[in-house]
Amino acid sequence: MLSKREKQGVLMLLDKMPQEELKQLASTVTNHLITLQSKGEAIKAIIMYTENAEQFLRRKLVKRDLLFTYLAECDVAISPQSDKSALIRRVMEYWQSPPVTEQSVSVAKDTHCELKREEVSRAERPLASQRRENTSTSSLHKGGKETDTTHWSQELAKQFSSWFFSQLNLMHPMNAQQTADWGPQHFLPDACLKLYVIRGPQKDLETYEGPDLVANRLKCLVSDEELIFNPNLLPDGTRGRSESHGLVVTMVCGTLHQASNCVGVFEQNTGLVRDPLADNKWKVKFVNLQIKCSSPSQMPTLEGLGDKLALTS
DSSP: OOOHHHHHHHHHHHHTSOHHHHHHHHHHHTTTOOOOOSHHHHHHHHHHHOOOHHHHHTSTTSOHHHHHHHHHHTTOOOOTTOOHHHHHHHHHHHHHSOOOOTTSOOHHHHSSOOOOHHHHHHHTSOHHHHHHTTOSGGGTTGGGOOOHHHHHHHHHHHHHHHHHHHHHHTTSGGGTTSOOOOSGGGEEEEEEEEEEEEETTEEEEEEEESHHHHHHHHHHHHHTSOOEEEEOOSTTTEEEEEOGGGOEEEEEEEEEEETTEEEEEEEEEEEEEEEGGGTTEEEEEEEEEEEEEOOOSSOOOTTTOSSOOOSOO
């Protein structure tokens, strides 16, 4: 059975298809047992008789260009040269990630992640209490259950990572006509960036301090070097953890693309802190970004990456 989020996505895709293709797809899905006359009937039948979202996306009539257009409209960044399999994987990641709502994490509007009042109170608990709640990354799924603190930290990490790289990718020259909400206003006055670049045995480190330098250097990776970040937003690629004094660390990895080529992988740890001078909205305190030039055969995971980054600046 399709989840509510998957049904909404399938409906958006079907609505973009020509009527004749819809009828063909409906006939295939229903094993040619139902005759459908209108576009509405075809859409209803396809959704009703589709049990698996990925199976639907792999159907021949669900074309690559359709998937790319859908992702673009949803502000989900991916290389224009990606094949259909990569697009399907990205759509599934998007459907499985928590939806952005006003009550969860509002990053699309004000670029910061605001927790619900109950979640904020948890972040203010003493460190000893947080330890008792077992919020370390190694226990995110211990016993098949998550603590409340772990749950909102994980949700925050996914929502922030999705927003962060979507906005950063909009700095790419191919997106020159689109408006991005990017700049030093999303970083604390003492923000710092550590950028590690690994090329074979060589590992170079660049360090930047201050919101203007940090925001500009990250922007240049996309606007000047024309890199596209493709984060892994599934649980094995994105994690969050709460530290002492209200700090939340998000960890995410993914692939790097340049033109039609996948040129490497990346891992990023970001420290988020509530800014009391900005209505307690979340701002970036530090970014540790590691870029490794390679030719990955699959989407990386946090457990599978070597050369691990430090969790704090």
